Amino acid sequence: MTPLRSLSRAMLYGFLRDRMALFFAILFPLMFLVLFGTILANPGTSKSEIIQVGAVPLLDNAPAAREVLEISKADDLAAAQEKVRRGDATAAVRQQGDKLELYYSAADQVRAGTVQGVFGQLVGQANMAGVPQRFTLATEQVEDKSLNTIQYITPGLLAWAISMGAAFGAAATLVTWREKKILRRLRLAPVRTGTIVSARVGVSLAISLLQTAIFLGVASLPVFGLQLSAYWWMAVPLVIAGTLVFMAIGMVAGGLAKSAEGATSVANLIVLPMAFLSGAFFPLDAAPGWLQTLSNIFPMKHMTQGMLDVLVRGQGPASVLPELGIILGFALVIGVAAVLIFRWDDV
Amino acid sequence: MGQTIVVRDLHKRYGDVHAVDGVSFFVEEGEFFGILGPNGAGKTTTLEIIEGLRQADAGTVEVLGLSPWPRNPRLLPRIGVQLQASSFFERLTAREQIRTFASLYGVPPAKADEMLAVVGLEDKAGTRAEQLSGGQSQRLSIACALVHDPEVLFLDEPSAALDPQARRNLWDLLRSINKAGRTVVLTTHYMDEAESLCDRVAIMDNGRILELGPPATLVRGLDSATHISLETGTLALADARELAGPEAAVEDDGVSLKIATHAPATVLTALAERNLLTGIQVRGATLEDVFLNLTGREYRA
Numbered sequence: 001m002t003p004l005r006s007l008s009r010a011m012l013y014g015f016l017r018d019r020m021a022l023f024f025a026i027l028f029p030l031m032f033l034v035l036f037g038t039i040l041a042n043p044g045t046s047k048s049e050i051i052q053v054g055a056v057p058l059l060d061n062a063p064a065a066r067e068v069l070e071i072s073k074a075d076d077l078a079a080a081q082e083k084v085r086r087g088d089a090t091a092a093v094r095q096q097g098d099k100l101e102l103y104y105s106a107a108d109q110v111r112a113g114t115v116q117g118v119f120g121q122l123v124g125q126a127n128m129a130g131v132p133q134r135f136t137l138a139t140e141q142v143e144d145k146s147l148n149t150i151q152y153i154t155p156g157l158l159a160w161a162i163s164m165g166a167a168f169g170a171a172a173t174l175v176t177w178r179e180k181k182i183l184r185r186l187r188l189a190p191v192r193t194g195t196i197v198s199a200r201v202g203v204s205l206a207i208s209l210l211q212t213a214i215f216l217g218v219a220s221l222p223v224f225g226l227q228l229s230a231y232w233w234m235a236v237p238l239v240i241a242g243t244l245v246f247m248a249i250g251m252v253a254g255g256l257a258k259s260a261e262g263a264t265s266v267a268n269l270i271v272l273p274m275a276f277l278s279g280a281f282f283p284l285d286a287a288p289g290w291l292q293t294l295s296n297i298f299p300m301k302h303m304t305q306g307m308l309d310v311l312v313r314g315q316g317p318a319s320v321l322p323e324l325g326i327i328l329g330f331a332l333v334i335g336v337a338a339v340l341i342f343r344w345d346d347v
Numbered sequence: 348m349g350q351t352i353v354v355r356d357l358h359k360r361y362g363d364v365h366a367v368d369g370v371s372f373f374v375e376e377g378e379f380f381g382i383l384g385p386n387g388a389g390k391t392t393t394l395e396i397i398e399g400l401r402q403a404d405a406g407t408v409e410v411l412g413l414s415p416w417p418r419n420p421r422l423l424p425r426i427g428v429q430l431q432a433s434s435f436f437e438r439l440t441a442r443e444q445i446r447t448f449a450s451l452y453g454v455p456p457a458k459a460d461e462m463l464a465v466v467g468l469e470d471k472a473g474t475r476a477e478q479l480s481g482g483q484s485q486r487l488s489i490a491c492a493l494v495h496d497p498e499v500l501f502l503d504e505p506s507a508a509l510d511p512q513a514r515r516n517l518w519d520l521l522r523s524i525n526k527a528g529r530t531v532v533l534t535t536h537y538m539d540e541a542e543s544l545c546d547r548v549a550i551m552d553n554g555r556i557l558e559l560g561p562p563a564t565l566v567r568g569l570d571s572a573t574h575i576s577l578e579t580g581t582l583a584l585a586d587a588r589e590l591a592g593p594e595a596a597v598e599d600d601g602v603s604l605k606i607a608t609h610a611p612a613t614v615l616t617a618l619a620e621r622n623l624l625t626g627i628q629v630r631g632a633t634l635e636d637v638f639l640n641l642t643g644r645e646y647r648a
Binding site for chain 2: 003006009017018176180182189190191
């Protein structure tokens with residue numbers, strides 16, 4: 001067996017036999033998918049509590065709405081808003097002439113989304129039934145309405161899962177191997193550094209592609225109903241490029257940290273906030289402009305964007321090339337930093 | 348017989364600490380060579396420079412006629428290194444570990460399995476390295492260092508943290524490895540280990556070699572007393588003083604009667620005449636005494 005193959009095998013076994021690592025790479029992201037997918041796919045199963053402030057004729061005229069909404073009445077808008085803020089109610093609604101105002105809390109995205117959908121329909125139906133375009137609904141849009149929930153969350157969660165797997169894998173391996181003097185032992189064997197790095201990159205890529213296959217497979221189950229677009233396979237180069245970036249990030253974390261625990265903490269500190277700020281968990285469309293601009297400095301933002309484009313938005317293969325280029329650029333820069341920080345030994 | 352390792356005037360500093368301060372020695376082909384000293388004496392640093400893991404500030408090292416620094420791919424297949432920590436891949440079995448290391452040297456798996464048998468671990472082949480006992484993992488790590496049949500084997504404190512039985516087993520293994528014709532270099536802070544295994548030892552303290560030679564020669568050169576001890580009550584203190592002569596030191600602590608003498612033959616003959624040899628203990632000087640003599644302080648690992 002060649003050194004490359006035997007080292008790759010050693011790393012792969014190390015990963016596959018580590019229940020924790022397997023859980024965080026495969027099951028943990030799937031749990032998120034199942035959670036989001038299930039809750040959001042059946043929004044009508046539980047009623048949402050709505051506080052009606054003053055008279056809202058539109059709501060009174062729509063008995064169908066009462067099937068999904070539990071409506072209580074109040075006179076004071078401020079008090080109602082406070083209740084929503086505290087999570088006692090999902091939303092407060094007020095009608096000012098022809099304008100319907102909906103106040104919801106960002107804390108419960110799921111219910112807020114449901115309620116907005118219901119009111120959106122309500123207004124739509126009222127407009128169809130009555131004189132042309134009488135009512136308007138004033139809310140802040142939280143997500144890209146053109147996509148179903150599963151369509152939106154799958155690419156983001158996948159990007160996050162891959163980033164996490166690659167970063168943690170690289171960081172933990174590097175530190176553990178250094179701590180346990182395996183790096184030192186390898187240095188004493190006639191094996192090239194390139195071989196060791198290639199083995200690690202190969203194994204991380206294999207794990208990422210496995211994650212992708214499982215993830216897309218589960219999301220495509222009828223329960224969740226993910227519809228992949230024609231050029232979904234363009235996600236593969238994105239996955240590969242993303243893996244490289246986050247491996248480099250993991251290497252940097254591993255180079256800075258003294259212990260395996262430290263390395264995973266550093267990796268977590270980098271990856272988790274990045275996932276939020278990159279729109280991997282929820283869309284950035286509603287975020288302030290400066291945040292949307294800022295998000296461009298995160299490789300995960302470009303990964304999520306690219307994944308969305310090819311997996312579900314049905315854009316052509318060429319459309320992700322700029323994103324791919326940006327991600328590879330990140331990989332190169334961070335990779336160079338990782339090489340500079342790299343240490344064979346503790347001292 | 349050629350010189351396998353030649354070290355000339357080695358220096359290494361870490362900040363203010365002069366870890367290695369002018370060390371010179373050579374190791375003959377096929378020799379079992381020990382570097383002995385307390386923790387912080389500079390043994391490990393010296394060994395790491397010879398192995399090519401560290402660069403010396405000054406001085407030269409030649410191993411098998413080659414320079415170990417910078418990383419020398421021509422030298423690496425000819426040396427085997429067992430590290431202080433048991434450096435194994437996580438979650439691999441003993442067999443997988445040694446086969447992985449074997450592949451790095453282009454050694455076939457069958458040869459790796461054979462080496463596992465040499466160190467007596469064939470029945471532990473399917474056990475993960477983490478679950479091996481201290482002695483077993485030490486033997487596995489030696490097997491991994493030997494798998495490519497190196498000419499020189501370096502061992503850094505191989506018996507640290509082993510129980511006495513495991514230590515004896517390890518010594519037997521190391522002796523047989525050396526008998527097979529390999530040059531072995533070992534660092535240890537156990538005096539008895541060096542005495543029992545090594546052809547020659549270098550005694551180090553504070554980054555310098557204090558003394559170098561075969562253990563027996565070093566001990567003999569001491570001219571120290573032989574300690575004879577008998578059970579208290581077998582011989583009266585006064586009789587013992589008379590029997591041992593004026594130059595001997597005699598004391599009785601209530602458990603043993605101890606005689607320290609430079610003329611052990613006379614004392615032992617006298618004891619034999621009185622038929623008092625049963626249960627007697629005779630201890631000559633050890634490397635510990637050499638260390639004490641050289642540094643003026645007790646040897647403490």
